[in-house]
Amino acid sequence: MFRKELTLKDKEIYRYMLMMIVFGFVIFVCCYQNIVRSYNSTMLALSYEYGFTSRALLGTIYHVLDAILPVDMMNYSMTLLFAQICTGVFFLFLYLFAFLCLKNCKEEYLKPCEYLIMFFMIYTISTFSAGYNFFRVDLFMIIVGMLCALILVYGKAEWLIIPLSAIGVMFHQGYVFMYFNIALVMLAYKFLSADKKGKWKYGTIFILSFLIGSALFLWFEFFSRSNGAAVYDEIKREAYLLSYNGYHITLLQHEVLGVDLSQAEAELHKINIVQLPIFTLFCMPYLVIFGKFFSGLIKSVKTKVEKFKYIIVAIGSFTMLPDFILKIDYGRWVLAVMVYYIVVILALVMLHDKNVEVQLSNVYSWISKKSWGFLLVLIPIFLVPLWDIDINGILQDFGNRLDSWFFHWYNF
Amino acid sequence: MKKLIKKINKKDVSFIFALALFAALAIIRCFDYTLAYHVTIFSIMQNYKFAILVTLGYFVVLFFMYLTCIAYCDEKQKRNLHYLIAFLSIFSFTMFLPAAYFGTTDVYAWLLAFFMGTLLVMEKGEWMTIPLSVVLTILSPTSIFICSCLIIVILLYKFFAKNDKKYLIYALLNGIASVLGVLVVIVHSSIEIDIQNHISFKQFLVVLVMLSPYLYIALSFFAGVFKRLNDRKTKGFLFVILGVIPSVVINLNIKDYTRALYYVFFYFISIIMFLVAMKDEDVSTELEVTKNKLTDYLPIPAILIAYPLVIITIWISGFQFLLEETLLGS
Numbered sequence: 001m002f003r004k005e006l007t008l009k010d011k012e013i014y015r016y017m018l019m020m021i022v023f024g025f026v027i028f029v030c031c032y033q034n035i036v037r038s039y040n041s042t043m044l045a046l047s048y049e050y051g052f053t054s055r056a057l058l059g060t061i062y063h064v065l066d067a068i069l070p071v072d073m074m075n076y077s078m079t080l081l082f083a084q085i086c087t088g089v090f091f092l093f094l095y096l097f098a099f100l101c102l103k104n105c106k107e108e109y110l111k112p113c114e115y116l117i118m119f120f121m122i123y124t125i126s127t128f129s130a131g132y133n134f135f136r137v138d139l140f141m142i143i144v145g146m147l148c149a150l151i152l153v154y155g156k157a158e159w160l161i162i163p164l165s166a167i168g169v170m171f172h173q174g175y176v177f178m179y180f181n182i183a184l185v186m187l188a189y190k191f192l193s194a195d196k197k198g199k200w201k202y203g204t205i206f207i208l209s210f211l212i213g214s215a216l217f218l219w220f221e222f223f224s225r226s227n228g229a230a231v232y233d234e235i236k237r238e239a240y241l242l243s244y245n246g247y248h249i250t251l252l253q254h255e256v257l258g259v260d261l262s263q264a265e266a267e268l269h270k271i272n273i274v275q276l277p278i279f280t281l282f283c284m285p286y287l288v289i290f291g292k293f294f295s296g297l298i299k300s301v302k303t304k305v306e307k308f309k310y311i312i313v314a315i316g317s318f319t320m321l322p323d324f325i326l327k328i329d330y331g332r333w334v335l336a337v338m339v340y341y342i343v344v345i346l347a348l349v350m351l352h353d354k355n356v357e358v359q360l361s362n363v364y365s366w367i368s369k370k371s372w373g374f375l376l377v378l379i380p381i382f383l384v385p386l387w388d389i390d391i392n393g394i395l396q397d398f399g400n401r402l403d404s405w406f407f408h409w410y411n412f
Numbered sequence: 413m414k415k416l417i418k419k420i421n422k423k424d425v426s427f428i429f430a431l432a433l434f435a436a437l438a439i440i441r442c443f444d445y446t447l448a449y450h451v452t453i454f455s456i457m458q459n460y461k462f463a464i465l466v467t468l469g470y471f472v473v474l475f476f477m478y479l480t481c482i483a484y485c486d487e488k489q490k491r492n493l494h495y496l497i498a499f500l501s502i503f504s505f506t507m508f509l510p511a512a513y514f515g516t517t518d519v520y521a522w523l524l525a526f527f528m529g530t531l532l533v534m535e536k537g538e539w540m541t542i543p544l545s546v547v548l549t550i551l552s553p554t555s556i557f558i559c560s561c562l563i564i565v566i567l568l569y570k571f572f573a574k575n576d577k578k579y580l581i582y583a584l585l586n587g588i589a590s591v592l593g594v595l596v597v598i599v600h601s602s603i604e605i606d607i608q609n610h611i612s613f614k615q616f617l618v619v620l621v622m623l624s625p626y627l628y629i630a631l632s633f634f635a636g637v638f639k640r641l642n643d644r645k646t647k648g649f650l651f652v653i654l655g656v657i658p659s660v661v662i663n664l665n666i667k668d669y670t671r672a673l674y675y676v677f678f679y680f681i682s683i684i685m686f687l688v689a690m691k692d693e694d695v696s697t698e699l700e701v702t703k704n705k706l707t708d709y710l711p712i713p714a715i716l717i718a719y720p721l722v723i724i725t726i727w728i729s730g731f732q733f734l735l736e737e738t739l740l741g742s
Contacts, residue, residue: 012711015709015710015711016711019710019711019712019715023718023722026622026719026723030722030723030727114712115712126726282437370426371423371424371426372427372430374495374714375430375431377717378434378498378502378718378721379437381718381721381722381725381726382437382438382725384726385726394440394441398440
């Protein structure tokens with residue numbers, strides 16, 4: 001009776017979503033290894049029943065499910081099933097986010113958003129499908145980050161950012177450096193763009209989120225491991241049951257007993273020092289595009305407030321600096337930086353920020369005129385999936401060879 | 413050479429330069445630094461440094477072929493040719509770098525085949541394809557089923573398209589020369605087939621299903637070309653279609669599924685590239701029509717090239733391995 005005629009924009013969006021579902025599925029099939037590494041399964045043994053400790057939210061949820069459901073979840077096959085369900089939900093959320101982005105952006109800016117989303121999908125689907133990071137807790141942090149972005153875009157129940165910030169840190173205290181910047185930068189952006197009443201609202205949410213995130217981080221990092229020795233054996237026993245072939249001893253020693261890993265990790269920084277410059281070289285075309293986009297964006301606005309707003313967006317990823325300096329999981333940090341920029345830029349396009357839209361469109365037009373432009377779509381495929389200490393497989397292999405040919409630096 | 417350079421503009425140079433960087437990345441990604449044992453006619457072909465030299469030579473010839481095709485094609489077709497070149501490159505850059513195929517005699521065969529194809533595009537020294545066919549099949553006897561077929565069908569197509577008996581004679585002589593090369597090997601030693609079971613039959617089936625959209629695109633492209641051709645050229649194009657069958661049959665029979673798959677793409681993409689470079693109107697027009705249909709339907713047309721690259725780099729040549737978890741106890 002009443003058939004809604006699909007507009008050209010709708011048809012483009014549905015075709016794009018179908019294309020990305022097929023493409024994403026193929027990436028998943030090629031990357032999936034049907035295994036949960038002991039690092040990721042051992043996390044499920046951590047639970048709040050042993051105290052309000054770091055990284056225990058996921059394990060607590062798992063223990064609650066074990067208590068409620070009529071199945072015994074304390075074995076590896078249930079770990080794998082739970083991981084598959086969570087990863088499936090994560091991918092569905094990615095596609096929902098992509099769909100909402102495209103629906104909310106203006107038709108003339110659809111194409112650059114489509115490319116951004118495609119890069120987002122290539123990196124996230126491959127990284128969280130491959131065995132190395134399958135069921136890594138980072139996917140939950142990304143969900144929290146994207147949820148915060150969507151809440152701020154739609155402007156509904158924005159107070160939820162505060163409990164979501166807590167939830168993000170409870171998944172993993174690294175959230176404060178990795179994905180908390182999405183919410184904080186968006187809040188700062190809205191604060192600077194809002195009228196007086198809005199400034200009060202966003203200022204309050206920003207401060208409360210920041211305080212709660214920081215307080216939880218400090219608690220988890222320095223105070224939460226006081227009775228670890230008493231519960232270590234029990235947690236170890238559960239970790240063994242939940243894992244494929246052994247539990248991850250380093251994770252338990254650090255999270256339960258509070259053993260300091262910085263000495264052990266110091267040597268592994270050499271891997272980062274070798275691999276990061278090479279990765280930067282591989283990503284040079286994207287860095288040039290990034291520089292062009294943000295320099296154009298900042299130059300295009302006249303007032304100091306607007307310039308400050310976009311400078312905050314440009315340097316929002318600097319929250320990752322402590323991780324880059326002190327920790328060694330560069331594969332995860334690189335992913336966090338990419339996710340931040342893509343999610344925030346897409347969110348700003350959804351908010352119909354005219355300057356961002358125009359600048360994105362300008363950069364897109366500039367690239368599409370180049371004869372080599374479409375090759376930029378191909379390069380990320382060589383660089384995925386991302387790992388952790390080794391940024392990815394290509395850099396692990398190439399880095400090892402450079403070391404054996406020239407540096408002779410690695411002692412492990 | 414100077415004429416060749418004059419026909420290439422700034423955009424072409426920047427495209428080739430970007431492609432060269434892409435090739436460097438492909439080498440870093442896919443090269444295994446391992447020369448496995450392969451059946452070869454000369455012992456030097458089993459030398460690691462020699463194999464590297466030949467592979468680099470293969471890349472040089474590949475780029476020479478690309479530049480020649482770009483220089484000779486119609487200005488309006490350059491963008492399409494760029495896409496074809498990029499599409500061929502994802503297979504041609506990655507095939508001979510993993511240990512399974514690095515240093516195989518196929519590299520020599522494709523190096524020579526691409527060089528011969530370039531001569532046919534330039535329409536200079538076309539007679540050289542005859543002695544080179546002998547060399548090709550001496551170095552790689554089994555490549556008679558793909559590389560020799562590639563050159564012969566191009567010659568046959570040119571005969572039917574231009575109605576020039578010279579090409580029929582060249583095609584026949586190429587066929588005889590190829591067989592002669594194989595006979596030399598048989599007399600000298602015997603033919604051993606270098607089988608690489610790089611992917612299993614199940615993986616092959618999965619890859620076939622994943623690549624099935626390309627079968628649809630190819631069939632609709634070929635159907636479109638046939639509709640445009642006159643009777644003479646139809647016969648020529650039939651040879652083009654049928655020319656891939658020997659390679660597919662042989663490789664499926666010996667269970668070398670990677671070769672069966674890759675060489676279909678090598679064969680058809682390079683033939684279409686050569687025909688576009690030779691300014692074949694029917695193929696060029698149908699290519700433009702197909703491209704327009706694809707760009708109308710696909711929001712990001714470049715995904716047509718990215719899609720098989722995912723399968724090749726992550727799975728076929730990838731770093732994927734089942735992680736071995738060891739018991740980490742006290």
